[in-house]
Amino acid sequence: MKIIPGGVTAPKGFEAAGVEAAIKYQNRKDMAILYSEKPCVAAGVFTKNTVKAAPVKWDRKLLDESPYVQALIVNTGIANAGTGEEGLRCSMDTAKEAAALLSLPQSAVLVSSTGVIGPLLPMDRIRVGIQKLVAQKAHTPESGSDAAAAIMTTDTHPKEFAVACEIGGKTVTIGAMSKGSGMIHPNMGTLLSFVATDAVISKETLDALVREDVKDTYNMISVDGDTSTNDSFIVIANGMAENEEILSGSADYEEFKKALRLVNEHQAKALAGDGEGADALIECVVLHADTKENARILARSVISSSLTKAAVFGHDANWGRILCALGYSGAPFDPESMEIFFEGGGRRILLYKDGRGVDFDEDEASALLAEPEVRIVADVKRGGESATAWGCDLTYEYVKINGDYRS
């Protein structure tokens, strides 16, 4: 397994493009296509929000009912959420337009939107965008990068990544593009992550894999149930690597699972580190929890704590806020028998042990918190399970971005 250059066009048979369609933003790419030469099996997980965006409803239906998919059209600027029946028609028309140009059935075209909730999509501009996308799509690294750039909203840089692994003597490649950025409070920024692979794998096996993977990757930057109206994580596999089918429980499965995890963990961290206004990536590792789920709950609680985030921004080693966030997480632990420490820049500083703060060098701790990546470790000493969650610091810039996002 190795990291390779590129993104969604790294696997065999995938084409992409990103174009300017002026959906909301001017002078930037704001529509993207991902297309496969061959039909793909697909699996995905979507927002748990009661209010689901129209494209989420369309995609969920396709993944449940369509035998295969072959293309994905994404727009930014407008989320097509809170738009009722008319919004759903816009998503279906988007798929229909693209399908006609690509000579596919409508049921083979996924759609995705991100941006402001409320307005309807400007279908005239969407149509022009689709025409450009279909004309320009290509199996090149540049076109993958164009697509990754086009799906951004307030992200500061595109997020693409690719990994190659060996499955039964064949090279299987996985490539991804993702966007996030309203992630400093991960509960409301839309997360979109699209993963393409040339692996031969059944829909059922892929589906199981995706549901398992997401628990330790994207869900560890997004508190469960606190998701936006548009969150979508979709994996499509076109089988062009011609490996022997990856069967659940096999050694191939484990290898593919590891590769997929690497891709998604990388993307999840990249999303957290590029949270709106973020200066630093915060990683929280919980060690020795009694159950995996409790480890996840504790880790997520820390990286979701505004006061912890603000303390990291201020380079203030205020471990009390971490202890407090662990305490209100709902997962059991004994504050009288545990440790909290910071890691970063090659240093490790113990802050709290068995019920009491520990003397530490404030200047050294402050310097550690000034690193671009800060790791908070909580060892709860109860069992054998661990989990990692990712977030970022809370800055003035976050308030600025969100005080004036829509207008």
Place this chain on the structure above:
Amino acid sequence: MKIIPGGVTAPKGFEAAGVEAAIKYQNRKDMAILYSEKPCVAAGVFTKNTVKAAPVKWDRKLLDESPYVQALIVNTGIANAGTGEEGLRCSMDTAKEAAALLSLPQSAVLVSSTGVIGPLLPMDRIRVGIQKLVAQKAHTPESGSDAAAAIMTTDTHPKEFAVACEIGGKTVTIGAMSKGSGMIHPNMGTLLSFVATDAVISKETLDALVREDVKDTYNMISVDGDTSTNDSFIVIANGMAENEEILSGSADYEEFKKALRLVNEHQAKALAGDGEGADALIECVVLHADTKENARILARSVISSSLTKAAVFGHDANWGRILCALGYSGAPFDPESMEIFFEGGGRRILLYKDGRGVDFDEDEASALLAEPEVRIVADVKRGGESATAWGCDLTYEYVKINGDYRS
């Protein structure tokens, strides 16, 4: 029932004081006493955080086991949380010192702390502070105000309030002092609220009343289970109004309940409106929910949403963020059959109805959001229950305060 001037010293027989003890802050009052001439029955609710501050442990024990209480000592600057056995000894010693000077049993003295998690209390300075408090305590409006000022941390002004009502021909008075302020994310700012009354009421009846009241007052500015290590709401009643005992279910009970609700709702709103860095009080009213608890969950979700708070700060009528926050609350509703509107400054603006945004005047909406009090109404049209929650906007100042609170 009428609002009267004053705070905790408004009811008969209560004395208070606030003094400078230099616990952490210099040149400001940072210790307070509330004392009753006669023994009091007491009831209270405390943080649900797994990590409980030492004073919370002490007070919980007293309320469970002590037949009466007669005094309360509060310090700010240091929370006495995350301080283990030694911290508990500090709280007990505080009670012991005060008890000796007041000729009370140690078990009649409640203690409360708020401030930084981690450090131990400087007991030498606490002792000097107690001596001053006992020497200066008085049954005057000024001493009540001094105590209300002394319990503040980052609050911008003291929060006291008093109400008088008639119970069986006698005037019963209720007075309160509260502090909050880390409330823009209500989950982590310490909330302290102390209510004194001269009512004759049994401990059991008072306890039931407090537990009912808190659900619609303080818990509506603080998401359940997301509480600081020190949150405390305590009511003490000394019986000096000499009313006939207030019995559960009686008309007197209803009258007293209404008066207590008025006091606590006022204090809760004052805490929310004075959230750290806040420019505006946000009130969210959920109408026609199927159950009371679902109404509360929906209302709390909106006032806890960072993106909604930031939008109010930016005077941006971004109703999509409100819809989104309702959607991830976990409480059921149908986005296709509901309304969202703003109220404020005498105006009412419909934003969303039955699945779609409604045309509205952006300038008018922006002007409404510039008011010091903004009301968001969500009518979910499912049943007969409603609830109100209070929060505040998210501002640059919040990040500033919390990026540099401890250092």
